[in-house]
Amino acid sequence: MRDFSRSLPMSLLRAREAVMRQFRPSLREHGLTEQQWRILRALAAIEAVEVTELARTAFLLGPSLSRILRDLEARNLIERKTAKADQRRSMVSISKEGVKLMASVAPNSEAIYAEITRRFGARKLAELQDMLGALEQSLAELGSAEEASAEE
Amino acid sequence: MRDFSRSLPMSLLRAREAVMRQFRPSLREHGLTEQQWRILRALAAIEAVEVTELARTAFLLGPSLSRILRDLEARNLIERKTAKADQRRSMVSISKEGVKLMASVAPNSEAIYAEITRRFGARKLAELQDMLGALEQSLAELGSAEEASAEE
DNA sequence: CGCATTCACTTAACATGTTAAGTATCTCCC
DNA sequence: GGGAGATACTTAACATGTTAAGTGAATGCG
Numbered sequence: 001m002r003d004f005s006r007s008l009p010m011s012l013l014r015a016r017e018a019v020m021r022q023f024r025p026s027l028r029e030h031g032l033t034e035q036q037w038r039i040l041r042a043l044a045a046i047e048a049v050e051v052t053e054l055a056r057t058a059f060l061l062g063p064s065l066s067r068i069l070r071d072l073e074a075r076n077l078i079e080r081k082t083a084k085a086d087q088r089r090s091m092v093s094i095s096k097e098g099v100k101l102m103a104s105v106a107p108n109s110e111a112i113y114a115e116i117t118r119r120f121g122a123r124k125l126a127e128l129q130d131m132l133g134a135l136e137q138s139l140a141e142l143g144s145a146e147e148a149s150a151e152e
Numbered sequence: 153m154r155d156f157s158r159s160l161p162m163s164l165l166r167a168r169e170a171v172m173r174q175f176r177p178s179l180r181e182h183g184l185t186e187q188q189w190r191i192l193r194a195l196a197a198i199e200a201v202e203v204t205e206l207a208r209t210a211f212l213l214g215p216s217l218s219r220i221l222r223d224l225e226a227r228n229l230i231e232r233k234t235a236k237a238d239q240r241r242s243m244v245s246i247s248k249e250g251v252k253l254m255a256s257v258a259p260n261s262e263a264i265y266a267e268i269t270r271r272f273g274a275r276k277l278a279e280l281q282d283m284l285g286a287l288e289q290s291l292a293e294l295g296s297a298e299e300a301s302a303e304e
Numbered sequence: 305c306g307c308a309t310t311c312a313c314t315t316a317a318c319a320t321g322t323t324a325a326g327t328a329t330c331t332c333c334c
Numbered sequence: 335g336g337g338a339g340a341t342a343c344t345t346a347a348c349a350t351g352t353t354a355a356g357t358g359a360a361t362g363c364g
Contacts, residue, residue, distance in 0.1 A: 004193040012168035015284040132167040
C-alpha cells in the first residue's frame with residue numbers, strides 16, 4: 001500500500017495546518033476560534049443571511065453553526081431575528097461590537113496573510129488556488145461515493 | 153477585506169473536504185473514522201512505534217492519539233507494551249485483527265484513490281502535491297508566529 | 305546519592321466535526 | 335382547509351481538535 005504520509009489527504013491536511021498555525025495565536029488573543037472568525041468574516045460582507053446560507057459560505061455543518069451562533073449571540077457579536085415571511089428562517093447579521101472586534105483583528109490577520117504570500121510567492125499561490133479549485137470541481141459530480149457496498 | 157471564501161485556508165479546507173467525502177462512507181461501513189484509519193495505516197508500515205513518533209506520522213496531537221489508541225486497543229485492533237529500557241515509553245503495533253480489518257478496507261480505499269487520480273489527472277495530482285509540500289516548507293521556519301503582541 | 309528538571313505520555317475541559325433524531329413551520333395538493 | 339411531506343433549523347450523542355494541567359519515570363548535575 002502506498003506510503004500514506006504522501007497521500008493527497010495528508011498533503012492537504014499538513015498544508016492547511018501549516019497555514020492555520022500562523023493565524024491561530026492571533027485569533028486566540030482576541031478570544032476567537034478559526035470557525036468563529038470565519039463566521040464573522042462571512043457576515044461582514046453582507047447585511048444579513050439565513051443560517052443555511054451562512055453554513056454554506058463559512059463551510060460549516062449546521063450543527064456546528066447552531067452552537068457557534070448561540071455563543072456568538074451570547075457574546076453580542078452577532079444579532080438574529082426571525083424572518084417575517086417565514087418563521088422558520090432566521091436572519092443573522094454582525095453586530096456593532098462584532099464589527100469592532102473584526103477591526104481589531106483584521107490588520108494582524110492581513111499582515112500574516114501577506115507574509116505567507118510573500119514567502120510562498122504570489123504567483124505560485126494563485127496557481128495553487130487554481131489547482132485546488134480544479135480538484136474540487138473534479139470531485140464535485142462524484143458526490144459522496146456511496147457505491148462501496150450495499151447499505152439500507 | 154479580501155473575499156474570505158477565496159482565501160488560502162478556505163481553498164485548502166474545501167479541497168480536503170471534497171477528497172475526504174469520497175472516503176468517509178467506506179470507512180464508516182467498517183466502523184472506522186478517518187483518524188483511526190490513519191493510525192492503522194501508519195502502524196501497518198512498521199513493526200512498532202512509540203506514541204510520540206506515531207503522533208508525528210499520523211499527524212495527530214497527543215491527546216487525540218491517546219484517546220484513539222485507548223479505543224483501538226479496546227477493540228483489539230492494536231497492541232501496546234511498555235518499552236523495557238524506558239518505562240515511560242510504550243510501543244504500539246497493529247494486531248492480527250487490525251491487519252485483517254485493513255485488508256478488508258484497503259481495496260475499496262485504493263479504488264477511490266485511483267478514481268480521484270483518474271478524474272483530476274495523475275500529472276496534475278503530482279504537481280499539486282509538490283506545491284503543497286513547497287507551501288509547507290515555506291512556512292516551516294516561521295513556526296507558530298507569536299509576534300502578534302506581548303504574552304508571557 | 306538526591307533532587308530539580310526534563311520527558312513521555314495521559315487527563316481534563318472546552319470547541320468543533322459528524323451523523324441521526326427532534327421540533328416548528330411551511331407547502332402543496334386533494 | 336387540512337393533513338402528508340418538505341424545509342429550516344436545533345438537539346443529542348459521540349469522536350476529534352486544541353490548550354493546559356497532571357502523573358510517573360528518566361536524567362543530569364551538584
